[in-house]
Amino acid sequence: MKLTEDEVFQILKLLEESSFEELNLEMGDLKLHVRKHGSLAVTGGDCITTVSTPIGVSPKTVAEVKQEVPQTGVQETPSIVTDVRERGAKEVAPISQEGLLPITAPMLGTLYRRPAPGSPPYVEVGTFVKENDTVCLLEVMKVFNSVKAGVRGYIVKICAESGDLVEYGQTLFLVKPADKPEEKD
Amino acid sequence: MNIERVLVANRGEIAVRIIKACRELGIGSVAAISEADRESLPAKMVDRAVCIGPPRPVDSYLKIDALICAALGTHCDAIHPGYGFLAEQPELAEACGKYGIIFIGPSPENLRQMGNKLLAREIVKDCGIPIIPGSEKVKDVKEAIKVAEEMKFPILLKAAAGGGGRGIKIVTNWEELKATFETAAAEARVAFGDETLYIEHYIPNARHIEVQIAADHFGNVIHVGERDCSLQRRYQKVIEEAPATSISSDLRESIRRAGVTVAKSMNYRNLGTVEFILDQDLSQFYFLEVNTRIQVEHPVTEMISGIDLVKEQIRIASSHPLSLSQSEVSLEGHSIECRINAELPEAGFQPCPGKIREWIPPQGEGIRVDSHCYPGYLVPPYYDSLIAKVITLGNDRSEAIERMRYALKSFIISGIHTTIPFLQFLLNKSDFIEGRVNTRWIEEVLSNNRYQSCRKDPTTGGSRYERDQFR
Numbered sequence: 001m002k003l004t005e006d007e008v009f010q011i012l013k014l015l016e017e018s019s020f021e022e023l024n025l026e027m028g029d030l031k032l033h034v035r036k037h038g039s040l041a042v043t044g045g046d047c048i049t050t051v052s053t054p055i056g057v058s059p060k061t062v063a064e065v066k067q068e069v070p071q072t073g074v075q076e077t078p079s080i081v082t083d084v085r086e087r088g089a090k091e092v093a094p095i096s097q098e099g100l101l102p103i104t105a106p107m108l109g110t111l112y113r114r115p116a117p118g119s120p121p122y123v124e125v126g127t128f129v130k131e132n133d134t135v136c137l138l139e140v141m142k143v144f145n146s147v148k149a150g151v152r153g154y155i156v157k158i159c160a161e162s163g164d165l166v167e168y169g170q171t172l173f174l175v176k177p178a179d180k181p182e183e184k185d
Numbered sequence: 186m187n188i189e190r191v192l193v194a195n196r197g198e199i200a201v202r203i204i205k206a207c208r209e210l211g212i213g214s215v216a217a218i219s220e221a222d223r224e225s226l227p228a229k230m231v232d233r234a235v236c237i238g239p240p241r242p243v244d245s246y247l248k249i250d251a252l253i254c255a256a257l258g259t260h261c262d263a264i265h266p267g268y269g270f271l272a273e274q275p276e277l278a279e280a281c282g283k284y285g286i287i288f289i290g291p292s293p294e295n296l297r298q299m300g301n302k303l304l305a306r307e308i309v310k311d312c313g314i315p316i317i318p319g320s321e322k323v324k325d326v327k328e329a330i331k332v333a334e335e336m337k338f339p340i341l342l343k344a345a346a347g348g349g350g351r352g353i354k355i356v357t358n359w360e361e362l363k364a365t366f367e368t369a370a371a372e373a374r375v376a377f378g379d380e381t382l383y384i385e386h387y388i389p390n391a392r393h394i395e396v397q398i399a400a401d402h403f404g405n406v407i408h409v410g411e412r413d414c415s416l417q418r419r420y421q422k423v424i425e426e427a428p429a430t431s432i433s434s435d436l437r438e439s440i441r442r443a444g445v446t447v448a449k450s451m452n453y454r455n456l457g458t459v460e461f462i463l464d465q466d467l468s469q470f471y472f473l474e475v476n477t478r479i480q481v482e483h484p485v486t487e488m489i490s491g492i493d494l495v496k497e498q499i500r501i502a503s504s505h506p507l508s509l510s511q512s513e514v515s516l517e518g519h520s521i522e523c524r525i526n527a528e529l530p531e532a533g534f535q536p537c538p539g540k541i542r543e544w545i546p547p548q549g550e551g552i553r554v555d556s557h558c559y560p561g562y563l564v565p566p567y568y569d570s571l572i573a574k575v576i577t578l579g580n581d582r583s584e585a586i587e588r589m590r591y592a593l594k595s596f597i598i599s600g601i602h603t604t605i606p607f608l609q610f611l612l613n614k615s616d617f618i619e620g621r622v623n624t625r626w627i628e629e630v631l632s633n634n635r636y637q638s639c640r641k642d643p644t645t646g647g648s649r650y651e652r653d654q655f656r
Binding site: 035107110139141143165167168169 | 220235238239250251254
């Protein structure tokens with residue numbers, strides 16, 4: 001599930017015009033929490049908006065929201081401060097500038113790049129992946145969880161190796177977006 | 186067995202407190218943090234911070250598998266659970282045992298015994314310590330009404346799996362009991378995963394007195410005096426003191442001995458707190474519950490005893506004997522702790538998360554501040570609102586109060602609302618100064634809008650927020 005920046009602004013506007021103080025929206029993996037006044041109307045305090053995006057949502061969209069927000073009409077009330085935070089915040093910003101998308105760890109765990117010892121890795125640099133392709137496994141206390149690409153394109157960098165402890169939100173792979181594999185002659 | 190590296194499975198001020206204790210012991214520390222705490226002080230202080238999941242506690246601080254995985258992956262040989270979150274869940278202690286990690290806390294068995302309040306009452310009753318008159322498990326409304334009428338209203342309806350002030354309802358008549366029984370059971374099922382309820386006699390003029398216990402693997406059990414935590418709002422402690430000044434020395438000795446007896450009878454090892462309710466009208470005390478963890482208010486005991494309780498707790502977990510015997514425990518002076526929350530008292534103590542602009546904690550003789558905050562820190566909206574504990578020590582109670590007044594007055598916090606003005610208001614009440622309080626005192630002060638009307642009077646108190654308006 002995705003939200004475009006326009007849709008986020010529409011939601012902010014709807015809340016601003018409504019008599020409600022707070023909005024919690026959950027659609028599949030996406031969770032949006034918007035609050036009008038940080039604590040109370042009387043404080044004129046902060047407005048905390050939290051957007052958590054699902055794995056694989058274009059980080060560019062989120063980054064743009066972050067930049068655009070201060071210029072929108074919703075922001076005309078001067079006392080309101082909006083703080084948009086996204087998953088894997090540390091890694092996302094610089095990478096999006098290069099036009100690459102990260103595949104991030106959906107949980108903390110031990111990374112495995114192969115389905116079984118001796119098998120070939122799920123992906124290598126240059127592999128074309130589709131949204132639902134498994135790119136690696138994460139093991140948490142003997143339970144293996146497959147990590148889906150969530151995006152479509154070419155793996156251009158492998159950022160963690162088998163046996164590494166990876167943190168929640170850590171970048172595992174970088175993907176150069178592409179709709180379909182390039183034709184080879 | 187020596188502990189070499191500890192995974193701190195908690196956040197906020199207690200994470201900072203644990204990291205400091207580890208440092209003094211020459212032990213490494215790793216902070217397990219949620220995504221919302223990447224910029225928190227514990228994350229900045231430790232050798233390594235590991236992000237274990239999204240902000241919501243169920244996705245991070247309550248995830249046992251992620252914590253174990255983080256501990257193993259960062260080569261920690263122990264986990265400190267702090268207070269709250271998983272501190273009293275036998276499942277974390279068990280998982281630690283399974284993976285060869287030391288759980289800095291009691292055995293899973295002790296956690297189970299004390300986690301079920303009905304079971305705890307049985308164990309304590311068997312060692313001859315008075316428990317609050319009450320029932321066994323009540324299975325339905327009919328049985329509840331029968332028990333309540335025998336006991337006479339008002340009564341307390343309690344969740345067996347509750348504790349720490351949660352899962353308690355005062356019921357004043359049978360219609361009310363009929364109306365609340367089902368919802369109380371449902372709430373208990375959702376909050377604690379166990380809908381068992383029981384009934385306790387309600388003591389209107391009560392004080393909350395608790396004994397600090399330390400017990401090692403060699404059968405040594407000591408107490409480090411008692412604390413008076415009668416000042417509560419909605420069963421949550423607001424101001425705590427040590428020692429308790431409202432009781433005779435005979436009663437004090439009995440309560441301390443009872444605390445040690447409870448710990449010994451259950452073969453307890455770890456720090457612990459045995460809580461009692463003192464009926465001020467009858468000068469009789471009753472067992473309430475055992476908290477099987479380090480407590481928020483532990484600093485007041487540290488101040489009057491000079492013992493570092495967290496270091497002692499880590500030593501116990503490393504299978505070292507207690508560093509001192511009962512006769513070596515010497516308690517001097519009087520200490521008070523005020524819990525400062527990011528809340529707006531005028532608005533029913535609504536939490537006020539947000540960015541802290543100025544943060545200048547008080548300094549001076551006999552003043553200690555435990556906190557994880559700093560200027561520019563964003564208090565996240567996902568967790569409890571405790572932002573600092575101010576602790577003072579004086580030669581006697583009046584000096585401790587005087588120092589607390591000074592400390593709160595000189596604590597500069599801006600950008601968010603805090604409960605400091607409310608705490609100042611309480612410290613100036615003659616009932617507090619002269620010790621005429623009970624566990625309902627704060628609620629009584631708050632009713633009739635006595636606090637609100639006082640806040641409108643410009644001559645009393647003065648929060649930082651209001652002062653900001655005049656700049």
